Amino acid sequence: xxxxxxxxxxxxxxxxxxxxxxxxxxxxxxxxxxxxxxxxxxxxxxxxxxxxxxxxxxxxxxxxxxxxxxxxxxxxxxxxxxxxxxxxxxxxxxxxxxxxxxxxxxxxxxxxxxxxxxxxxxxxxxxxxxxxxxxxxxxxxxxxxxxxxxxxxxxxxxxxxxxxxxxxxxxxxxxxxxxxxxxxxxxxxxxxxxxxxxxxxxxxxxxxxxxxxxxxxxxxxxxxxxxxxxxxxxxxxxxxxxxxxxxxxxxxxxxxxxxxxxxxxxxxxxxxxxxxxxxxx
Amino acid sequence: xxxxxxxxxxxxxxxxxxxxxxxxxxxxxxxxxxxxxxxxxxxxxxxxxxxxxxxxxxxxxxxxxxxxxxxxxxxxxxxxxxxxxxxxxxxxxxxxxxxxxxxxxxxxxxxxxxxxxxxxxxxxxxxxxxxxxxxxxxxxxxxxxxxxxxxxxxxxxxxxxxxxxxxxxxxxxxxxxxxxxxxxxxxxxxxxxxxxxxxxxxxxxxxxxxxxxxxxxxxxxxxxxxxxxxxxxxxxxxxxxxxxxxx
Numbered sequence: 001x002x003x004x005x006x007x008x009x010x011x012x013x014x015x016x017x018x019x020x021x022x023x024x025x026x027x028x029x030x031x032x033x034x035x036x037x038x039x040x041x042x043x044x045x046x047x048x049x050x051x052x053x054x055x056x057x058x059x060x061x062x063x064x065x066x067x068x069x070x071x072x073x074x075x076x077x078x079x080x081x082x083x084x085x086x087x088x089x090x091x092x093x094x095x096x097x098x099x100x101x102x103x104x105x106x107x108x109x110x111x112x113x114x115x116x117x118x119x120x121x122x123x124x125x126x127x128x129x130x131x132x133x134x135x136x137x138x139x140x141x142x143x144x145x146x147x148x149x150x151x152x153x154x155x156x157x158x159x160x161x162x163x164x165x166x167x168x169x170x171x172x173x174x175x176x177x178x179x180x181x182x183x184x185x186x187x188x189x190x191x192x193x194x195x196x197x198x199x200x201x202x203x204x205x206x207x208x209x210x211x212x213x214x215x216x217x218x219x220x221x222x223x224x225x226x227x228x229x230x231x232x233x234x235x236x237x238x239x240x241x242x243x244x245x246x247x248x249x250x251x252x253x254x255x256x257x258x259x260x261x262x263x264x265x266x267x268x269x270x271x272x273x274x275x276x277x278x279x280x281x
Numbered sequence: 282x283x284x285x286x287x288x289x290x291x292x293x294x295x296x297x298x299x300x301x302x303x304x305x306x307x308x309x310x311x312x313x314x315x316x317x318x319x320x321x322x323x324x325x326x327x328x329x330x331x332x333x334x335x336x337x338x339x340x341x342x343x344x345x346x347x348x349x350x351x352x353x354x355x356x357x358x359x360x361x362x363x364x365x366x367x368x369x370x371x372x373x374x375x376x377x378x379x380x381x382x383x384x385x386x387x388x389x390x391x392x393x394x395x396x397x398x399x400x401x402x403x404x405x406x407x408x409x410x411x412x413x414x415x416x417x418x419x420x421x422x423x424x425x426x427x428x429x430x431x432x433x434x435x436x437x438x439x440x441x442x443x444x445x446x447x448x449x450x451x452x453x454x455x456x457x458x459x460x461x462x463x464x465x466x467x468x469x470x471x472x473x474x475x476x477x478x479x480x481x482x483x484x485x486x487x488x489x490x491x492x493x494x495x496x497x498x499x500x501x502x503x504x505x506x507x508x509x510x511x512x513x514x515x516x517x518x519x520x521x522x523x524x525x526x527x528x
Contacts, residue, residue: 089486
């Protein structure tokens with residue numbers, strides 16, 4: 001068993017164009033079992049960070065290590081990385097190449113050289129985990145956007161990665177779809193997968209994540225979610241507004257009788273205030 | 282094409298082995314081509330049509346829509362047989378060409394229905410991965426499968442760009458329409474390249490090393506279906522012989 005972080009960035013520099021660096025000495029540590037939300041402005045480097053973690057990009061300087069081993073960008077090195085780290089791209093159509101859902105999900109396990117029975121088992125498990133088992137025999141081009149997104153995630157889950165990275169998985173989903181996806185990610189996390197996602201929704205990040213990484217100005221700042229998502233200065237530097245919950249919690253802590261209350265949603269806050277009003281009258 | 286594709290994916294014959302459906306459709310096609318147009322092609326095409334809208338439950342509207350363009354080709358190809366040009370450069374109906382035109386059209390339509398029977402009941406994603414067992418190189422089937430998948434994305438892109446242009450009056454006049462079409466072609470070209478690059482990365486993330494091999498679901502060939510197919514083909518050949526002999 002490897003000790004230390006599951007994913008580590010040390011002083012990573014990266015630029016698509018020499019005069020416009022995206023990351024300038026980024027450091028990041030993702031521990032096994034963490035639920036990390038990566039937030040930041042558009043073009044801030046979140047996707048670049050993820051592509052570096054998955055081995056799609058090579059750092060200009062610094063290094064990326066997965067489970068204590070530096071990522072080598074040769075065929076064997078990338079194969080080793082992709083058995084541990086799976087990145088789900090934002091647009092599911094960038095991953096779904098087959099016209100059949102089941103065939104598409106089987107692609108990764110086939111590339112791992114697994115036995116047919118094991119491939120079938122992994123596909124069934126991944127499709128069930130993402131709640132799309134009923135779509136197994138459907139053609140990908142007849143699925144809705146949300147369904148395609150789930151199938152794309154199933155394709156990554158079928159590889160059984162230790163670290164699952166999702167680039168803006170909730171973008172384009174309706175609220176029910178977001179809730180269902182978060183529940184699925186919770187289930188995958190409970191099953192032992194470390195989950196990292198990027199989002200612009202700081203409230204969602206606050207609700208879901210245990211830690212947050214703010215990517216802005218070429219750097220990455222990591223901290224506990226409750227602390228980072230209440231830091232108005234840090235979030236403003238990343239063109240983000242603070243999450244409402246920590247702000248409300250701070251206010252509640254100053255109200256006699258409500259100190260320590262931690263409503264996580266508007267409905268919980270309303271219920272809390274209603275109960276307090278009744279108790280007071 | 283899309284209606285046929287949906288029919289193939291949702292029809293009751295979806296779960297049948299593609300080989301069964303190929304045997305039935307291609308067997309009927311062989312009868313339509315090899316037997317005399319009357320009555321062989323009629324029986325073959327008729328049987329295919331009945332199977333298509335009967336047990337295979339493909340909507341007649343879908344069949345007609347899919348057959349529109351090929352029927353137009355059949356119709357135009359019979360015209361040269363039906364007309365003749367005199368020395369005075371005047372066109373006239375060629376009475377001697379009516380029978381050959383009817384035979385050609387009948388055989389072509391029958392063959393078309395037989396092919397539709399296969400394409401409206403068998404998704405391409407079921408056929409392509411199995412073709413390598415028939416000796417087709419994997420590179421060919423993989424490129425075909427990828428093209429098939431990308432075609433739908435391309436159509437979506439074309440539709441989206443066209444709608445965006447139309448909303449801004451891009452098709453108000455012939456002049457603006459030409460300009461919009463040129464812009465559309467450029468936008469789609471760039472999108473296709475960008476999509477290809479992202480797709481390559483998406484595949485690499487799942488361990489792509491040059492092969493798009495996937496697991497193909499095992500399906501059993503149904504012996505009763507094969508027996509029924511053979512019986513139907515024998516019946517068509519026998520009936521054709523009997524009717525031809527008595528005619």
